[in-house]
Amino acid sequence: MATYKQIQEYVKQKHGYVPKTCWIAHMKEICGLNPKVSPNRNSVDQRVHPCPLGKQESIKESFQYFNML
Numbered sequence: 001m002a003t004y005k006q007i008q009e010y011v012k013q014k015h016g017y018v019p020k021t022c023w024i025a026h027m028k029e030i031c032g033l034n035p036k037v038s039p040n041r042n043s044v045d046q047r048v049h050p051c052p053l054g055k056q057e058s059i060k061e062s063f064q065y066f067n068m069l
Contacts, residue, residue, distance in 0.1 A: 007063075011062050015058045023049070023055060026050050
């Protein structure tokens with residue numbers, strides 16, 4: 001499984017922006033990859049910064065590139 005840094009680097013090279021780690025975790029959750037819960041997360045049931053709809057496809061593409069899906 002790719003690290004968050006590897007995913008961020010891939011998305012930066014392919015799409016020109018660096019996704020937030022919370023966006024990656026949200027997309028992992030959506031795709032059923034069971035991310036670890038961050039120790040500084042306020043609530044396990046709620047996301048402060050969910051992944052924007054316009055960014056989801058590029059993050060999902062990175063999961064496919066790293067054979068995570």
